[in-house]
Amino acid sequence: MILDIQRQTDRSLQTIHQRISVTFGYEVHFTKGLFQLDNPLLARIVAAGENTPKQAIAIVDAGLLPYHQELIAQLTAYAQQHSNALRLAAVSVVPGGEAAKNDPQAVEKIQQLIHQTGLCRHSYILAIGGGAVLDMVGYAAATAHRGIRLIRVPTTVLAQNDSGVGVKNGIDAFGKKNFLGTFAPPYAVLNDSDFLPSLSDRDWRSGIAEAIKVALIKDASFFELIETRTSALVRRDMNAMQQLIYRCAQLHLEHIANSGDPFEMGSSRPLDFGHWAAHKLEQLTNYSLRHGEAVAIGMALDSTYSYLLGLLSHREWQQILHLLEALGFALYVPQMRQDRLFQGLAEFREHLGGELTLMLLQEIGQGIEVHEVDPLLYTEAISILADRGKEVGSRKSELTDC
DSSP states (O other): OHHHHHHSOGGGSOOOOOOOOOOOOOEEEEESOTTSTTOOHHHHHHHTTOSSOEEEEEEEEGGGTTTOTTHHHHHHHHHHHTTTTEEEEEEEEEOOGGGGGSOHHHHHHHHHHHHHHTOOTTSEEEEEESHHHHHHHHHHHHHGGGOOEEEEEEOSHHHHHTGGGSSBOOEEETTEEEEEOOBOOOSEEEEEGGGGGGSOHHHHHHHHHHHHHHHHHHOHHHHHHHHHTHHHHHTTOHHHHHHHHHHHHHHHHHHHHHSSOTTOOSSOOGGGTTHHHHHHHHHHTTTOSOHHHHHHHHHHHHHHHHHHTTSSOHHHHHHHHHHHHHTTOOOOOGGGGSGGGGHHHHHHHHHHOSSOOEEEEEETTEEEEESOOOHHHHHHHHHHHHHHHHHHHHHHHHHHHO
16 A cells, blocks of 8 residues: 555545534523522533533623622632632733723733643633623633633623624734634623623613614514513613523524534625624724624614615615614714725625625515625715714704703
């Protein structure tokens, strides 16, 4: 056999075909008082299938601490109480919000901590915070030792129903959203509703945008449910919000599992409806827009464009805009007039790979992919939203005067 191989030239050697199938599985849990000493969930997850305590570090979003001042003490006490399962080697506090994803040193600092504490691939990193912190910590976890077990503890609506339950991580670079990142499913996701009451109104509302997004492209009945619960969501009814988070997370996870492309190897990204403009608007506003606020604007823009193309009915187009406004979202910002907004299309195509693929709407609950756009029609859509914004502003002023 060896002689046969030696006689063959490089051109005559047969191709060796390799095919690997890897199955990923993780659970998304819903709980209350995650770090209360009598809540066994975290300890049970860490101890599953293990005979000895596992080492862990915790990375905490600094934005939590003014509202949850005992969080680090609770976390330390929890680890001591459940020392048969968990050994907490270190706790590190990092800046929250998009600043976490725009500081290249943030990832390196976490990787240094992993090195200093001697974590191995079977150790755990607890990421506790909003979506941006989870993205950044996830990237650090995925690249240290080629992957350390990550347990996400999302603390915002948006993180609990969307970004925190998915399989992606990343940081911003070169002025582009999520330019660096990996696909790496978490070990587990632990949604604790106790974190939600302390959110600002903006952060409470922002996460609802992602639920509307998934409803618009996946589930008309979910959109109707959000419509019927609008008043409850505006007055911050916890039961209404928990139902929204659960259904949104469920639809998100079903898409990842059943789309046939969980790691986005193709050019289609239906869950990014409204996101080409959203990502660029975040940058153009120097991240003064929350991600969910930018997504709401992006959805309004793409819904309006869908209507102008003749894809979406006038009634459903207005229904979408009305819901966004009723929840308190602005549908226009001046930065939409900048020519640089349309650079977002090129950056979106680069991020997808290959062909530009945008998700538009045929009707509520049913999307349609297109591969080219009409910039003039998008400009008209922007003008429509700008005029609508003026009208909404005028009505608010009249009510204030009264």
